[in-house]
Amino acid sequence: MFKSHLRWITNLPRVKPFYAVKCNNTPTVLRMLSALDTGFDCASKGEIQLALSLGVTPDKIIYAHTTKPLSHIKYACAHGVEMMTFDSEDELLKMSLCHAKAKLVLRIAVDDSKSLIRLSSKFGARLVSVGKLLERAGELGLDVIGVSFHVGSKCTESLAFQQAIADARHVFDIAFSEVINGALDEFFPPDSGVQIIAEPGRYFVESAFTLAANVIAKRVVIDDMDEHCDSEASPKRMMYYLSEGVYGSLSFLISDPNHGKVEPYLHRAVESSEQRYRSVIWGPTCDSTDKVTDNYWIPELHVGDWLLIDNMGAYSVCLSTDFNGFERAHIYTVVTAETWHAFIKPDRPRSTPVV
Numbered sequence: 475m476f477k478s479h480l481r482w483i484t485n486l487p488r489v490k491p492f493y494a495v496k497c498n499n500t501p502t503v504l505r506m507l508s509a510l511d512t513g514f515d516c517a518s519k520g521e522i523q524l525a526l527s528l529g530v531t532p533d534k535i536i537y538a539h540t541t542k543p544l545s546h547i548k549y550a551c552a553h554g555v556e557m558m559t560f561d562s563e564d565e566l567l568k569m570s571l572c573h574a575k576a577k578l579v580l581r582i583a584v585d586d587s588k589s590l591i592r593l594s595s596k597f598g599a600r601l602v603s604v605g606k607l608l609e610r611a612g613e614l615g616l617d618v619i620g621v622s623f624h625v626g627s628k629c630t631e632s633l634a635f636q637q638a639i640a641d642a643r644h645v646f647d648i649a650f651s652e653v654i655n656g657a658l659d660e661f662f663p664p665d666s667g668v669q670i671i672a673e674p675g676r677y678f679v680e681s682a683f684t685l686a687a688n689v690i691a692k693r694v695v696i697d698d699m700d701e702h703c704d705s706e707a708s709p710k711r712m713m714y715y716l717s718e719g720v721y722g723s724l725s726f727l728i729s730d731p732n733h734g735k736v737e738p739y740l741h742r743a744v745e746s747s748e749q750r751y752r753s754v755i756w757g758p759t760c761d762s763t764d765k766v767t768d769n770y771w772i773p774e775l776h777v778g779d780w781l782l783i784d785n786m787g788a789y790s791v792c793l794s795t796d797f798n799g800f801e802r803a804h805i806y807t808v809v810t811a812e813t814w815h816a817f818i819k820p821d822r823p824r825s826t827p828v829v
């Protein structure tokens with residue numbers, strides 16, 4: 475168990491485990507996990523009682539059954555267990571009756587077809603009903619703090635997790651819009667006669683552009699070996715000079731101090747066995763602040779290779795300059811045939827699909 479715990483925190487450092495007590499409720503198991511500071515997923519009054527009796531504090535418990543007897547909810551409430559799951563309007567009503575301060579987690583149904591034991595036919599709200607449920611929770615003054623799912627037991631397909639996590643993100647986005655819609659309905663109801671507009675920028679374009687930058691020059695630096703040098707690491711340090719930099723479409727690296735590191739990736743698949751080198755990636759100009767990223771570990775690149783950077787549509791090309799005589803990036807439009815026919819009428823006078 476200790477090794478499993480280590481493996482978990484090493485591989486999923488951002489995911490705090492809440493052990494599902496139903497799987498094995500031997501007190502030694504719970505004591506051991508409690509000492510390792512895990513949380514506990516309890517499904518009934520009995521399991522909550524057991525965990526509490528072993529010294530687990532209520533903030534480490536999630537009451538993770540979506541259909542709970544009233545008496546068990548009251549027990550959780552009386553003992554300070556606040557986090558609990560729900561997947562229906564009726565469960566919300568029970569909560570508002572017995573545990574109005576509960577911190578609710580909405581369980582969604584996800585694709586569990588790749589699992590040995592499937593659960594989504596019994597538990598979990600469908601994505602289409604999420605908006606309605608969140609709205610109802612709002613009306614009842616209940617606090618929804620998160621989303622949960624179970625891909626089924628013995629799941630053999632990692633993509634099932636990917637899709638389920640994407641679905642959970644979708645619920646957060648819906649919740650965000652529910653708050654806005656709720657406030658609008660309260661302060662500017664539809665019959666108020668006020669027309670509401672918004673001016674989204676980043677929302678529409680950020681993910682629509684990918685920057686392809688060309689490696690125009692390269693320099694290999696051999697660092698001096700000294701006693702601090704890790705003998706395993708190669709002393710070779712790569713310097714690449716790209717066709718784009720902070721005076722081009724990457725100007726947000728300078729103007730937005732909170733912007734994280736950009737992570738250019740290779741145009742081709744990278745094998746995990748490939749040797750990687752510590753690399754510095756510079757922009758093309760003579761200015762020493764024109765640096766794209768530092769201390770970046772990638773396989774060796776060659777002049778002429780392409781590096782790609784995603785999500786480059788917002789405040790990028792519009793802010794680029796031709797400082798030092800380097801041309802601004804060209805923009806190539808790629809549309810699917812479907813989109814082309816649906817939105818860009820061939821009979822409308824237009825120059826060319828490539829701008």
Ligand SMILES: *Cc1c(COP(=O)(O)O)cnc(C)c1O
Nearest residue numbers: 494496497515538624626627628
């Ligand atoms: C049973 C259960 C788990 C644990 O499932 P395993 O397949 O044993 O990992 C997790 N969450 C919920 C809600 C469960 O009912």
